[in-house]
Structure formats: C-alpha cells, structure tokens
Amino acid sequence: MPTNEYVITLCDGPSCLHRVSREVRDAVEESLEKHGKSDSVRIHLSGCLGMCSKGPIMIVNPGYTIYGKITPEDAVNIVEQHIVNGQPVADKVVNEDHLYNRFFRIFGDNDFFGKQMRITLRNCGIIDPENIDDYLSLRGYEALAKVLTDMSPQDVIDEVKKAGVRGRGGGGFPTGMKWDFTAREQSDQKYVICNADEGDPGAFMDRSAIEGDPHTVLEGMIIGGYAIGASKGIVYIRAEYPLAIKRLEKAIADAKEHGFLGENILGSDFSYDLEIRLGAGAFVCGEETALIHSIEGSRGMPRPRPPYPSQSGLFGKPTLINNVETWANVPVIILDTGEWFSSIGTEKSKGTKVFALAGNVNNTGLVEVPMGTTLREIVYDIGGGLPEGKKFKAIQTGGPSGGCLPAEYLDTPIDYEHLAKAGSIMGSGGMIVMDEDSCMVDVAKFFLQFTQDESxxxxxxxxxxxxxxxxxxxxITEGKGQEGDIEKLERLGNMARKASLCGLGQSAPNPVLSTIKNFRVEYEEHINESKCRAGSCKSMLSFVITDACVGCGACRRVCPVDAITGGRKEKHVIDQETCIKCGQCFEVCKFQAVEKA
Structure with missing residues (x-):
C-alpha cells in the first residue's frame, strides 16, 4: 500500500523559478487537494540542488526520487501516480534511491552526483532556506554552541588552521593564518566581512549557496567574529541578487529572534551583530581593498598593500574578509574537526570546491567536488560530456581572469598548484566548457572586453x-591582424601581470596569454590567412550556396537584406557585397547547401 507520509520538495532557485516552478507548485497543491492529500503531504521549498539543466526539480520522499524538467501537467501526473498510487513516473525520474549521509556525500549511480561531495552545498536543495527550523534540524548553529561553550578563540583558530582550508574567493590564502593575523591585532573595534560580490560571467556559486542555505554563512561569520574578537559583521552582496538578499534578511532576522545574533549570544559574554551592504556590481569590488572602499562610501578602487585589511581595513580597523564558500565551511570544520576536513582533497589544497559548470556541456549547474578531482571527471562524468557529440576544445577555469586549457590538460587535478602549473587559476569557481565550434581568439577577446570594461x-x-x-x-578578429601582433599581445600581457596594482589587472591577460600558448595556430591563421576555423569571426566569414541547392527558396525568404537571388528549382546565389553574414540562410537550409567559406 502506498504511504500517506510523503514530502514533496520543490526547487525555488532562480533557474527553476525562470522555468515556471511557481506554476508547478500551484499544480501540486491543486492536485493534492483534489485527491484529499493536502493534510498528509508536506510541500517543502528548497534552494538550488545544482541540476540547473534539469529544472524545474521536484523531489519526492521517502525514496529521494528526483524528477526533472517538470511542467505543471507533469506535476499533476506525479501526484496521481506517485503520491496517490505509489508508482514513480519513470520517464521523468532523474535519479532515485540515493543515500544522503552526514558526511554530505550523495551516493548512487547517477553520474551528476556520483563523484560530488557536498560540504558548502550540503543543505542546498535539502532544506527550506527561509525556515530556520530546517537548518536547526541538520545540526544548524550547533557549531556556534560548541565554540561558545567549549572553545577559546585561539582553539577555533587552531582548528581552522588544522583544516588547511584556503580562501575560496580566488587567492587561495590560508584561512587560519588570515584569522590569526587579525586576532593578534589590538583594537577597540574589529570587523568581519563576507565577500558575496560575485561578478564573473557565468558564475553563480555564492549566490546559490546563499539562496539555498543562508544560515550556514551567518554561522560561519559569527564563529569568525568570536575567534578574532569582532562584534560587527557585514555581508557585502551585489544588488542584482534580490532573492539572495531577501533570504539573507530573513535569516538574520530569524537568527536574532532565536538568540544566535545580538547581545550575549546563547547566554555567553559574546555579542555580535550582522548587516547587509549592497554593491553596485563592479567586478573590481571582489578585491578586498576595493570592497572596503565601497562599504565606506567611496569609489571601489584598490589600494597598495601593506597595510593589509587584517591590520587596517574597514574604517582603519582590523578586518577579516572571506568569501561565501569559505564561511560556509567553518561550521563543518568545527563540528567534524579540522583533521577530518584536511583528509579531503590534496596535500596542499584541502576540502572541496564548488564550480559553476556552464558552456557546451550537457549537465550545466553547480557541482562540488573534492580537490584533486580531474577536469575530465567534471566535464564527462558529472557534466555528461558535450552536446550533439561535439568534440571538446577547451575549458576556461577561474572566470574572466583564468586560462583556457586544451584537451591535453583534461586529466589535470583541480587544485591551486596543478591549475597554476597548467597556466590557469582556481579563481572563485567559474568553469566554462567550449566545443570545436569555439574560436579561441574570439573567446580571449570576450573575456578581455569584460575585464577592460571592469577596470x-x-x-x-x-x-x-x-x-x-x-x-x-x-x-585580429576583423581580419586586419598584422605581423608582430602576437608578440605585442605577449609583451603587453606580461607587463600588466607584473605591474598592475591588484589581482584584476594582474590576471586580466590570462585568457589571452593562455590561448596564445595553447592555440597559437588560430592566431596565426587569423593574421596570415584571414581565416577563422570556427567560423565565428564574422568579418572573415562568408556564406556560399553549393550545387546541392534544390531551389526551394527557404534561404531567400529568411534573408533580411535580400542578398539571395534565384528562381524556383534553380540554384540560388548570395551577393557577397549585400550579405551581412547573419547566418540565417545557413540555419534554415535543410539540404546543407549553404556552407561557411
């Protein structure tokens, strides 16, 4: 007999919201009411589970059956078949019968989760991010209680040092060392800052972590405040993240109501408060000193260091800055010990790392893997390979400041040292996969355009x-490249790397220098032959109609500038002077008679 004790979890993250998740929820509620199940089935909203390409997501428990790409009609069918009759709807199941243990690893035969280990994202997609009771039910704020009752500030710092965790914002500086430096400073006031100013194109790790589990970030920051002797915390987040901001505000209010924030937290002598500051979306404000200037009301611009923020930061006071992912690891380190955390990953890169997997890959979304996992495992085992059987060409790690690595680097372990040796960086966790149709010169231009705009x-x-x-x-991409341009790019790039004031300028040339190193032949073809092998540089591109043309007229009808002529059942011709190279003729031809030349 089917059980009446079901819990339906519906993803309420931005990707699923965009794909009618609210309509799915309405359909579920109406169907449950129709079948008299409203009182016996709980509807539970969650943050992003990470399977963005499969959204909207619906999970039915018991059994942890995940349904993907759900429409309102599908939701009605799932209620009728699974909830009422106890029979899962097989053709909508993404995976089922996975075990979720307290070490935050999802086990099972599903490739997307099979090689992941979720620490930062341990509660995302599991709990309702706007319900503090859900967080408390999974050991929420237990680490804070342990710290306030059983540990001195130095004990906390020592545990973070023992974990070997390094800053996840891109720099990779040892977190425990940064905490220790700030704690040693003498001051009447100290600050703790969470850097949630996530500006990389295609990156959404920090946003999703906050949207799915805001309390773990707050708990980490409160523990950090206790460790260094700070009474004030600030979450600096860009204003373009309204859902994350809303959930942070709710989490802060609930934490205060339950005694986890404010005066004499949990009856101790420690008092601590948090507030949110909104950024205007400047990429440079991801740099610590620029972020501090922005909070102070000045233009977000970096300053020379030293002094470092741990010595003189916000309003000239000692300031501890870590990013969202780093703070989310802190409660786990306290509860499961630094020794346990340091057993994950590689010798010099401990723990896990969250990546936003995007681009030409089947399973786009958020993934969290142990340090040392290879690029190949992420692209093919977790990401499901490339769509339409296309060949892998390159992967960009580290966002716009990272490097483009070709196929020969697919077996590179992901950690700070190996990625740097390969010519890229970890960065904050952006990861973009490119297939054979990508022009690497154009890719380099895209990323450099971004960093140049954000300088x-x-x-x-x-x-x-x-x-x-x-x-x-x-x-070069317009077909006007000159002899010596490659060498000029290398000279300028190396100069910017060595002489720029902050990390943005120092890393901005990385996409250019890495593509020259790994795809130099494409630069040479652009310059010497006016040829773009991928056909994406329009100035070098032309379309021609071959003898395979049957004269159907489809290309002529879609041409926006009437550049195509030809009668019915006659071979058509493209006037190259008139053609604007939009490619619509290429897309519409069913006979492959239009070719790129």
Whole structure:
C-alpha cells in the first residue's frame, strides 16, 4: 500500500523559478487537494540542488526520487501516480534511491552526483532556506554552541588552521593564518566581512549557496567574529541578487529572534551583530581593498598593500574578509574537526570546491567536488560530456581572469598548484566548457572586453594595457591582424601581470596569454590567412550556396537584406557585397547547401 507520509520538495532557485516552478507548485497543491492529500503531504521549498539543466526539480520522499524538467501537467501526473498510487513516473525520474549521509556525500549511480561531495552545498536543495527550523534540524548553529561553550578563540583558530582550508574567493590564502593575523591585532573595534560580490560571467556559486542555505554563512561569520574578537559583521552582496538578499534578511532576522545574533549570544559574554551592504556590481569590488572602499562610501578602487585589511581595513580597523564558500565551511570544520576536513582533497589544497559548470556541456549547474578531482571527471562524468557529440576544445577555469586549457590538460587535478602549473587559476569557481565550434581568439577577446570594461582605471598597466590588448584582438578578429601582433599581445600581457596594482589587472591577460600558448595556430591563421576555423569571426566569414541547392527558396525568404537571388528549382546565389553574414540562410537550409567559406 502506498504511504500517506510523503514530502514533496520543490526547487525555488532562480533557474527553476525562470522555468515556471511557481506554476508547478500551484499544480501540486491543486492536485493534492483534489485527491484529499493536502493534510498528509508536506510541500517543502528548497534552494538550488545544482541540476540547473534539469529544472524545474521536484523531489519526492521517502525514496529521494528526483524528477526533472517538470511542467505543471507533469506535476499533476506525479501526484496521481506517485503520491496517490505509489508508482514513480519513470520517464521523468532523474535519479532515485540515493543515500544522503552526514558526511554530505550523495551516493548512487547517477553520474551528476556520483563523484560530488557536498560540504558548502550540503543543505542546498535539502532544506527550506527561509525556515530556520530546517537548518536547526541538520545540526544548524550547533557549531556556534560548541565554540561558545567549549572553545577559546585561539582553539577555533587552531582548528581552522588544522583544516588547511584556503580562501575560496580566488587567492587561495590560508584561512587560519588570515584569522590569526587579525586576532593578534589590538583594537577597540574589529570587523568581519563576507565577500558575496560575485561578478564573473557565468558564475553563480555564492549566490546559490546563499539562496539555498543562508544560515550556514551567518554561522560561519559569527564563529569568525568570536575567534578574532569582532562584534560587527557585514555581508557585502551585489544588488542584482534580490532573492539572495531577501533570504539573507530573513535569516538574520530569524537568527536574532532565536538568540544566535545580538547581545550575549546563547547566554555567553559574546555579542555580535550582522548587516547587509549592497554593491553596485563592479567586478573590481571582489578585491578586498576595493570592497572596503565601497562599504565606506567611496569609489571601489584598490589600494597598495601593506597595510593589509587584517591590520587596517574597514574604517582603519582590523578586518577579516572571506568569501561565501569559505564561511560556509567553518561550521563543518568545527563540528567534524579540522583533521577530518584536511583528509579531503590534496596535500596542499584541502576540502572541496564548488564550480559553476556552464558552456557546451550537457549537465550545466553547480557541482562540488573534492580537490584533486580531474577536469575530465567534471566535464564527462558529472557534466555528461558535450552536446550533439561535439568534440571538446577547451575549458576556461577561474572566470574572466583564468586560462583556457586544451584537451591535453583534461586529466589535470583541480587544485591551486596543478591549475597554476597548467597556466590557469582556481579563481572563485567559474568553469566554462567550449566545443570545436569555439574560436579561441574570439573567446580571449570576450573575456578581455569584460575585464577592460571592469577596470577601475586607477593604475596605468591595467587601464591602458588591457585597452591596447583589446584593440589588437579586435583588429585580429576583423581580419586586419598584422605581423608582430602576437608578440605585442605577449609583451603587453606580461607587463600588466607584473605591474598592475591588484589581482584584476594582474590576471586580466590570462585568457589571452593562455590561448596564445595553447592555440597559437588560430592566431596565426587569423593574421596570415584571414581565416577563422570556427567560423565565428564574422568579418572573415562568408556564406556560399553549393550545387546541392534544390531551389526551394527557404534561404531567400529568411534573408533580411535580400542578398539571395534565384528562381524556383534553380540554384540560388548570395551577393557577397549585400550579405551581412547573419547566418540565417545557413540555419534554415535543410539540404546543407549553404556552407561557411
């Protein structure tokens, strides 16, 4: 007999919201009411589970059956078949019967989860992020209670050091060392800051972590405040994240109501408060000193260091800054010990790392893997390979400041040292897969355009160096490249790397330098032959109609500038002077008679 004690979890993250998750929820509620199940089935909202390409997501417990790409009609069918009759709807099941143990690993035969280990994302997709009781039911704020009752501030710092965790915002600086430096400073006031200013194109790790589990970030920050002797915390988050902001505000209010924030937390002598500051979306404000200037009300621009923020940060006071992922690891380190945490990963890169997997890959979304997992495992085992059987060409790690690595690097373990040796960086966790149709010169131009636009303009190497590099790349992609352009790009890139003031300028040339290193032949073809092998640089592209044309007229009808002529059942011709190279003729031809030349 089917059980009446079901829990339906519906993803309430942005990707699923975009794909009618609220309509799915309405359909579930109406169907449950129709079948008299409203009182015996709990509907539970959650954050992102990570399977963004499969959204909207619906999970039915017991059994942990995950349904993907759910429509309102599918939701009605699942209620009728699974909830009422006890028979899962097989054709909508993504995976089922997975065990979720307290070490945050999902086990099973599903490739997407099979090689993941979720620490930062341990509760995302599991709990209702707006219900503090859900967080408390999974040992929420237990780490804070342990710290306040059983550990001194130095004990906490020692445990974080023992864990070997390094900053997940991109720099990879040892977290325990940073905490220790800040704790040793003498001051009447200290600050703790969570850097949630996530600006990489295609990156959504921090946003999703906050949207799915805001309390774990708050708990980490409160513990950090206790460890260094701070009474004030600030979450700096970009204003473009309204759902994350809403859930943070709710979490802060609930934490205060339950005594986890405010005066004499949990009856101790420790008092601590948190507030949110909104950023305007400047990529440079991901850099610590620029972020501090923004909070202070000044323009977000970096300053030379030393002094470091741990010595003189916000309003000149000692300040501890870590990003969302780092803070989310803290409660786990306290509860399961630094020794346990340090057993995960590699010798110098401990724990796990969250990546936003995007681009030309079947399973896009959020993934969290132990350090040392290879790029191949992420792209093919977790990501499900490339769509339409396309060949892998490159992967960009570290966002716009990272490097493009070709297929020969697919077996590179993901950690700070191996990625740096390969010519890329860990960064905050952006990971973009590119297939055979990607032009690497154009890719380099795209990323450099972003960093050039986001340059604060304070230092000449970044302001002028990236501008000159972008001019050269634009010229090359327009078929106007000149002999010596590659060497100029290398000189300018190395100069910006060495002389720029902050990490943005120092890493901005990475996409250009890495593509020159790994795909130099494409640069040479663009310059010497005016040829783009991928066919994505429009200035070098032309379309021609071959003898395979049957004269159906489809191409002529879609051409926006009437550049195609030809009668019925006659071979058509494209006027190259009139053609704007939009490619619509290429897309619409069913006979493959239109070719790129």
């Amino acid at each position: 604060c303009g304070k230092c000449t190497p970044c302001r002028e160096g990236t501008k000159r590099m972008l001019e050269i790349l634009t010229r």
